Every structure is written in structure tokens, then in C-alpha cells.
Amino acid sequence: MKERSDNRKVLSIREGETREEERPVVQETPLTIFLNGKELITLLTTGDANRELAIGFLLSEGFLNDPRCLESIREDPSSGTVDVNLSGDLSIIEKLWGKRTVTSGCGKGATFYHVLDSLHARQTASGVTVSPSRIRELMDELNRLSGLYRKTGGVHNCALADIESILVFRDDIGRHNAVDKIYGNCFLENIPMEDKLLLTTGRISSEMTVKTIRMGVSVLISRSAPTSLALDLAERAGLTVVGYVRGGGMVVYTGKERIKV
Amino acid sequence: MKERSDNRKVLSIREGETREEERPVVQETPLTIFLNGKELITLLTTGDANRELAIGFLLSEGFLNDPRCLESIREDPSSGTVDVNLSGDLSIIEKLWGKRTVTSGCGKGATFYHVLDSLHARQTASGVTVSPSRIRELMDELNRLSGLYRKTGGVHNCALADIESILVFRDDIGRHNAVDKIYGNCFLENIPMEDKLLLTTGRISSEMTVKTIRMGVSVLISRSAPTSLALDLAERAGLTVVGYVRGGGMVVYTGKERIKV
Numbered sequence: 001m002k003e004r005s006d007n008r009k010v011l012s013i014r015e016g017e018t019r020e021e022e023r024p025v026v027q028e029t030p031l032t033i034f035l036n037g038k039e040l041i042t043l044l045t046t047g048d049a050n051r052e053l054a055i056g057f058l059l060s061e062g063f064l065n066d067p068r069c070l071e072s073i074r075e076d077p078s079s080g081t082v083d084v085n086l087s088g089d090l091s092i093i094e095k096l097w098g099k100r101t102v103t104s105g106c107g108k109g110a111t112f113y114h115v116l117d118s119l120h121a122r123q124t125a126s127g128v129t130v131s132p133s134r135i136r137e138l139m140d141e142l143n144r145l146s147g148l149y150r151k152t153g154g155v156h157n158c159a160l161a162d163i164e165s166i167l168v169f170r171d172d173i174g175r176h177n178a179v180d181k182i183y184g185n186c187f188l189e190n191i192p193m194e195d196k197l198l199l200t201t202g203r204i205s206s207e208m209t210v211k212t213i214r215m216g217v218s219v220l221i222s223r224s225a226p227t228s229l230a231l232d233l234a235e236r237a238g239l240t241v242v243g244y245v246r247g248g249g250m251v252v253y254t255g256k257e258r259i260k261v
Numbered sequence: 262m263k264e265r266s267d268n269r270k271v272l273s274i275r276e277g278e279t280r281e282e283e284r285p286v287v288q289e290t291p292l293t294i295f296l297n298g299k300e301l302i303t304l305l306t307t308g309d310a311n312r313e314l315a316i317g318f319l320l321s322e323g324f325l326n327d328p329r330c331l332e333s334i335r336e337d338p339s340s341g342t343v344d345v346n347l348s349g350d351l352s353i354i355e356k357l358w359g360k361r362t363v364t365s366g367c368g369k370g371a372t373f374y375h376v377l378d379s380l381h382a383r384q385t386a387s388g389v390t391v392s393p394s395r396i397r398e399l400m401d402e403l404n405r406l407s408g409l410y411r412k413t414g415g416v417h418n419c420a421l422a423d424i425e426s427i428l429v430f431r432d433d434i435g436r437h438n439a440v441d442k443i444y445g446n447c448f449l450e451n452i453p454m455e456d457k458l459l460l461t462t463g464r465i466s467s468e469m470t471v472k473t474i475r476m477g478v479s480v481l482i483s484r485s486a487p488t489s490l491a492l493d494l495a496e497r498a499g500l501t502v503v504g505y506v507r508g509g510g511m512v513v514y515t516g517k518e519r520i521k522v
Contacts, residue, residue, distance in 0.1 A: 006489045011517050013393045014510035018522045023512060028467055028488035044467060044490070132274045153486035153505070154464060173466060173488055203415060205434060206289055206305060225414035227289035227434055228267045229305070244414070251284060252272035259272065261279045 003027075004046050005152050026154030028173050033057060034083040035093065046148070046155065046172050049181045051075050052188065053172075054082035056180030059187055060211050063093055067187065124238040124255075126195045126218040130163050131260045132250060135221055138166065139245045142199045145169045149201075156202045158182055160193065160217070167191065175202030179211050186215070193217050204230045204243060213237045219258055221245055226253055264288075265307050266413050287415030289434050294318060295344040296354065307409070307416065307433050310442045312336050313449065314433075315343035317441030320448055321472050324354055328448065385499045385516075387456045387479040391424050392521045393511060396458075396482055399427060400506045403460045406430045410462075417463045419443055421454065421478070428452065436463030440472050447476070454478050465491045465504060474498045480519055482506055487514055 005024040012021050029047040033040045033054045040063075045053055051073050058064040069088035075081070086093065138161050146157045148171050155171040158178035168191065170181040179200065186193050197219040198212050204226035210233060212220045219240040226234075226243050231253050234241045240255025252259050266285040273282050290308040294301045294315045301324075306314055312334050319325040330349035336342070347354065399422050407418045409432050416432040419439035429452065431442040440461065447454050458480040459473050465487035471494060473481045480501040487495075487504050492514050495502045501516025513520050 008489075008492060008514060011513035011520065011522070012510070013513065013520075013522065016393075018393075025487060025489050025492060025514075028490035132277075132279075154488055173464070203434070226286060227415055228269075228286050229289035231269060231286060249273070249275035252274065253269060253286075256272050259274075261272070261274065 004048055004148055024151050026148065026152035026173055030080055032079075032081045034081060035063060036085055036090070037083070043177060044173065045177050047080070049170065049185070050077075050080075050082050052170075052181045052184035053177055054084055054184065055187055056182065056184030058084060058086075059183050060176075060180050060214060061096065062214075063096055064187075065092075124213060124216070124218050124240075128163065128195045128197075128218050129258050129260045130197065130219060134163060135242060135245055135250060135259075136248070138197065138199055139221065139223060141166050142169070142201070146171055146201075156200065158201070159199045160186060160191070161197045161199060162195070163197070166199070167196070175200060176207060176211070178202075179208065183211065183215055197221055200224075203227070204241060206230045206233055209233045209237075209239065209241070213239055219255070265309055265409055285412050287409065287413035287434055291341055293340075293342045295342060296324060297346055297351070298344070304435070304438060306435065306438050308341070310431065310446070311338075311341075311343050313431075313442045313445035314438055315345055315445065316448055317443065317445030319345060319347075320444050321437075321441050321475060323475075325448075326353075385474060385477070385479050385501075389424065389456045389458075389479050390519050390521045391458065391480060395424060396503060396506055396511060396520075397509070399458065399460055400482065400484060402427050403430070403462070407432060417461065419462070420460045421447060421452070422458045422460060423456070424458070427460070428457070436461060437468060437472070439463075440469065444472065444476055458482055461485075464488070465502060467491045467494055470494045470498075470500065470502070474500055480516070 004027050007022045008025050010023045012019055028044055030042050031045050031050050032042045069086045071085040071087050074083045142157050142159050149155050155173055156175035156178050157171045159166045160168040160182050168182050168185050170178050172178040194216045196217050198217045199221045201223050203224040204222050206229040209230040221242045223246045226241055234254040240258040241253040242250055244251045265288050268283045269286050271284045273280055288307055289305055291303050292306050292311050293303045330347045332346040332348050335344045403418055403420050410416050416434055417436035417439050418432045420427045421429040421443050429443050429446050431439050433439040455477045457478050459478045460482045462484050464485040465483050467490040470491040482503045484507045487502055495515040501519040502514040503511055505512045
């Protein structure tokens with residue numbers, strides 16, 4: 001994997017003592033996604049998994065739904081671009097292209113309401129169950145895997161896991177990007193996401209919940225707090241949300257039947 | 262201020278012990294901004310300062326530059342909308358409207374490149390200096406002010422300060438929203454931002470730096486880590502960036518001449 005941090009000369013101040021030193025800083029770089037030859041969006045990312053991130057973004061935002069529609073992906077590292085060509089029903093693309101201009105934010109869903117619409121039908125139906133001690137072990141594993149976080153403090157970590165162990169790990173300066181990289185990876189590698197768990201160090205906003213539900217994942221686990229709207233959506237879709245997994249404790253907010261206590 | 266949290270029935274699990282309890286969860290609600298009658302964007306927010314947030318967003322993204330151009334702001338709480346009317350040179354609005362479709366992300370700048378363009382001219386010229394012990398005191402004050410964070414764990418805090426104390430405090434589920442609320446408040450209340458300090462609990466991405474430079478603030482202070490691109494932009498604009506203000510220490514990344522050690 002390519003180097004994803006720079007060393008910077010800093011002043012480090014501690015207990016009245018000041019010294020010059022070098023500190024690693026996480027890299028942030030723009031990635032522009034072209035869809036069928038048209039510039040779609042520029043994401044700010046660590047820049048290590050641009051193809052996955054582009055595909056994950058298109059999946060999350062509803063541009064790509066059917067694997068058979070993916071014609072080609074071409075990355076040009078020198079210009080920081082990924083070109084994706086999709087076939088099939090292009091009316092959905094045109095429709096989203098129009099809507100996308102309407103909604104964006106941070107907590108920013110590039111396409112908020114139409115995503116909500118598309119979720120009405122979805123239900124997280126899997127019968128997977130998991131114990132609190134296994135959740136703790138998986139979260140410990142997530143933290144162990146994050147070399148870049150330990151080095152720079154500037155990324156969020158995310159992982160897809162089954163009830164045994166972590167299957168896919170990704171990190172990024174954006175917590176949404178980290179999820180999209182996993183979504184893109186699973187799509188490109190044909191890794192099923194149903195019956196799986198998604199772990200994140202980031203807060204659980206509505207957008208995080210929406211992505212998780214779209215992936216078909218059953219259990220969303222975070223070391224941080226959820227929002228009211230995230231929980232409303234989770235409840236509607238039957239998604240289990242576990243927050244505050246830290247310091248030996250955790251809080252189960254929705255889908256409690258999947259937690260074996 | 263209106264209530265910004267809901268109580269939810271949860272399972273709290275700690276050291277093998279499980280109990281049902283109620284926990285407060287931060288509210289997340291959509292806010293749709295209309296500009297000159299046209300739907301511009303939907304932000305996800307705590308919903309307590311919608312006028313400020315709308316104006317701050319328009320300022321951050323370059324739609325609004327001159328106070329004389331602000332014709333009216335109308336909030337409709339029942340529909341979660343703010344209507345803003347601007348006069349003056351509307352060609353910039355049309356231009357950004359087109360560009361906005363191009364760039365959005367999370368770390369998502371709704372308008373990334375044109376913002377970079379607009380920054381080339383800017384320099385943070387103020388001669389303000391601040392001592393490390395004052396920075397620590399201001400960060401302690403920021404943490405003390407955050408009732409909603411202590412209650413729900415689901416928001417980022419942000420404040421504008423002079424070298425004496427905090428002048429404006431805001432929080433939000435999105436760290437960018439919290440900054441935009443402050444930007445909007447200062448604009449609406451005619452509070453000068455030059456010679457000021459901006460404190461945040463969030464990480465310092467390029468977008469955070471861009472907002473700070475646009476505000477004219479001289480010193481950006483965070484308890485978290487910066488990214489490489491954020492530091493590149495800060496250096497170019499002469500902005501002081503101090504990160505990792507926690508546990509008695511801090512790291513000065515750029516603009517070291519403003520830190521009186």
C-alpha cells in the first residue's frame with residue numbers, strides 16, 4: 001500500500017516545554033469521479049482505494065444497483081480521477097443527477113430524500129445473532145488494525161465482519177468514505193454483505209444508517225453515539241444498532257433481538 | 262433553546278450485566294435551504310439555529326459575500342426550510358449553482374475547487390498572538406459549555422474566541438455545520454472575525470481550513486488532528502493551526518509566530 005502520511009515540522013508543547021519535531025500527518029487528496037464521461041463529484045480522501053471508493057459512492061447514492069450494469073472502471077492516478085461507465089437504465093442516472101443538486105450536506109447526503117424513499121421497501125431480514133463479548137473482541141480487532149490512525153490520529157476506521165472475525169478493513173479521513181470503500185470492495189470482490197456486521201469508529205448519523213441498510217448488513221456497531229434520525233431509520237428497516245462500544249460497555253439501541261445476552 | 266435530544270429505551274450492557282434504561286440521543290433533522298426561490302441543498306442538523314446555519318452555509322460556499330446583498334431570510338419551522346433572497350450580482354450564484362453539482366463529498370466541500378481558487382488572494386494578516394496556557398484555558402471553556410455533548414455524545418463543539426474568552430459557542434451533529442452556525446451568527450450580528458480564534462472538537466480537514474480562512478480568523482485550534490491538505494492551505498494563507506490540544510499538550514503545525522511560548 002502506498003504511503004498515506006507526510007512528515008511535518010511542528011512545535012510540540014507539553015507542560016511548558018517546547019520542542020521542534022517531525023510529526024506524521026494523514027494525507028488528504030481530491031478524487032474526482034466521472035460517470036459515463038460526465039464529471040459527477042469530487043471527494044476528499046486518503047487516496048489509497050480510489051476504484052473501490054468510486055464504486056462504493058455510486059452504490060451508496062443509488063447510481064449503481066445491478067452488477068451487470070458496470071461496464072468499466074478506469075483510474076488515472078496522475079489526475080486523481082476515476083472514470084466509471086454504466087449501462088442499463090440510464091433514466092435513473094439522469095433522475096439522480098437532477099436530484100443530487102438538491103441535497104448535500106455534512107452530515108451531508110448527496111441525495112437524501114430519494115435515498116429515504118428507496119429504503120421504504122428494504123428490511124434487514126437476517127437471523128444473525130452476536131454476543132456482547134464478541135462485539136467487544138471485534139471492536140478490539142478494528143482498533144488493532146488501524147496503523148494509520150495510531151500514526152496520524154486523522155482517520156476513521158471501518159470494517160465488515162462476520163461473527164467470527166473481520167473480513168474487510170478500510171480507513172479514510174471521511175467516515176462515509178471508509179464505509180463506501182468497503183461497499184465498493186464487497187461489490188467488486190463478490191463478498192456477500194447480508195448476515196454481516198459493520199464496525200465503525202465514527203458517529204452513527206442517518207447517512208451511516210442509510211448506507212448500512214443499502215448494503216444489506218444486519219448489525220451496525222460503533223464506538224460513538226447515534227442520532228435520533230439514524231435510530232428511526234434503523235428501527236424501520238430492522239437494523240440492529242449498537243453504540244458506545246468502549247471501556248468494556250456498550251448500548252444496544254435497536255434490533256435488540258440480535259444481541260445474545 | 263428548544264430541546265435537542267430524545268430519550269430512547271436501550272439495553273445498556275456493562276461487565277456482563279444488562280439492564281433496560283432510557284438514554285438521551287441527539288436530534289438529527291433535515292434543513293432545506295431555498296435560495297431566491299430555488300431549492301439549493303438539504304443539510305442534516307440539530308435544528309436549533311437554522312437561520313444562522315443557512316446564512317453560514319451561503320457564506321462558506323461563496324453564494325453570499327456582501328452584507329448589502331442579503332434581502333431577506335424567512336424560516337418555516339414546520340417544513341424545516343429557510344428561504345434566503347439575495348440581490349446584487351446574480352451571475353456568481355448561477356456560476357456556483359452549476360459548479361455545485363460538480364463537487365461534494367464528506368470530507369465533502371459542496372464547492373471545492375472554486376473555493377480553492379477564491380482563496381489564492383486571501384491572506385490572514387492579523388498580528389494577534391496567544392499563549393499555550395490561554396489556548397488550554399479556552400479549550401477547557403469550550404468543553405465546559407457543551408451540555409448537549411455531555412448528554413448525548415453526538416455533537417461537535419465549536420467557538421469563536423478572542424484571546425480573553427469565548428464569544429460565540431455553537432454545536433451540531435456536523436462539525437462543518439457548527440462552524441457555519443458561528444459564521445452565520447457573526448455575519449448577522451456584525452461580530453468581526455479578524456484577530457479571532459476558532460476552536461473546534463473536530464478534525465481539521467481542508468474544508469475546515471477553507472471555512473476558517475474565508476471567515477478571516479487567524480488561529481484555528483482543535484483537540485484533534487489535521488490533514489496534509491489542510492496544512493498546505495493554512496500555510497499558503499498564513500493561518501495558524503494548532504492541533505491535539507488535550508491532556509495538557511498541543512502541537513503547533515503552521516503560523517508558529519502567533520504562539521507566544
